[in-house]
Amino acid sequence: MLTFIDPNPLVTLLWVAMAIGIVILSVVLWFSLRTRARRYGGGTIAAVIMALAIVALLASLMPGLLPFDIGIVVLLFALLAIYRPDQVVKVTGGPNLRWRALREGRELQLLVKERGGPSLASRNPEVQERFEKLPELEGPGTAEYIGLLRETLLADPDEPGMPEKLEQLAAADAELRASLRARPTWEKELERRAADGPSEA
Secondary structure (H helix, E strand, O other), rough: OOOOOOOOHHHHHHHHHHHHHHHHHHHHHHHHHHHHHHHHHOOOOHHHHHHHHHHHHHHHHHOOOOHOOOOHHHHHHHHHHHHHHHHHHHHHOOHHHHHHHHHHHHHHHHHHOOOOOHHHHHHOOHHHHHOHHHHHHOOOOHHHHHHHHHHHHOOOOOOOHHHHHHHHHHHHHHHHHHHHOOOOOOHHHHHHHHOOOOOOO
16 A cells, blocks of 8 residues: 555555654654753743754754854754753743742742741841842732732731631642743752751851
């Protein structure tokens, strides 16, 4: 049935199998790049640039396809895009608002604990400065989270109604984290800091 493509049906089947394999590999690679971009707060454009970088890398390694000097430049830019996705995300607009809001919220909550709790942390210049900048992170998908964070971060946890607000904050945190659709690059480091406890410095 496939002999019109090649006189040898086995060769034809081999080409078909290779084509299917390439398609599957391309799909898997694309989803991998999307996840990689999301981990740094990037979106589809960042993933597309990284995919093009892989194509450019392969092209630069093919003998005679590009002039030597152009091939070297293409190779360097391709390697930069592949191994520094944070720079790709930065070039394409930087981490998205949800990624930045969740990171700042998690870091501030941890910082408050490291500085001795809300009462002591409220007098810490770094905490005060970052707390005052929280409204800059309010926007679509982050307004509820940032609002709850501002209400609870430096408040006495024993105040009336505070346990309910802390539960709402935890729910908003979980919803925002799920919306990222990938483990952000900073999450593991913050978990390690939380497990180690406050520093003695």
